Amino acid sequence: MPDTKGLTMKIRLLYFAVIKDLVGKNQEDMVLDGYATVRQLLVRFAEHYPTTEGVLQACRVAVNQDFVDLDHALQDDDEVVFIPPVAGGQPEPQQGFRMLQKDALSLQPILERLSQPNIGAQVLMIGTVRDHNEGESVKALKYEAYNPMVEKVFHAILDKAREQFPGVEVALSHRVDHLQIGDRAVIVGAGAPHREEAFAACRFVIEALKKDAPIWKYETRDNGQTWIGLGP
Secondary structure, X not given: XXXXXXXXXXXXXXXXXXXXXXXXOOEEEEEEEOOOEHHHXXXXXXXXXXXXXXXXXXXXXXXXXXXXXXOOEOOOOOEEEEEOOOOOXXXXXXXXXXXXXXXXXXXXXXXXXXXXXXXXXXXXXXXXXXXXXXXXXXXXXXXXXXXXXXXXXXXXXXXXXXXHOOOOEEEEEEEOEEEEOOOEEEEEEEEEOOHHHHHHHHHHHHHHHHHHOOEEEEEEEOOEEEEEOOOO
């Protein structure tokens, strides 16, 4: 460990979803003494905000929009996000195509992206807002996202799908902000010369998205509101 006696560093903490609710703010700067790892930051943060301790145990940590492990050494001016459990070579985007948007999602941009001469099968997965979850009636929901990292994660997922399924083209679009029952929340598309690869690639993308994309779902129910994904 380097000799950092007397030195300090300042990092910026960005808060989303249940973490934001518990601390009551969107972001803040924190000054740390000398050398500090993510593990040490979590200990200090839990001491400062005791109500977050249980949630922090389920969080992953991103530094400068990349997931890191607990022994990662922090640097001055790092941007740090505690990522609660989520609700989950790139061609140039076509004009008007957005992977993350507040407006209603359309199938056409996805289909156009999959329309290539070598593609003989197209598969779509459309996720919509349902009126129930976990035995409770759902009235509406809101998706919140860490936008800069979401775009980065989306591109990484699509690149990995193309690498794992040669000859396949994939695309996705996810909606954020307020949605009503029946609204499209996410569209994932995969095109391949044959249907087996298209189905497999489509499933790969949606499962990776649900696991890694920093997007959180806040449900409005008959008995109140709750963030989805943390579990008991």
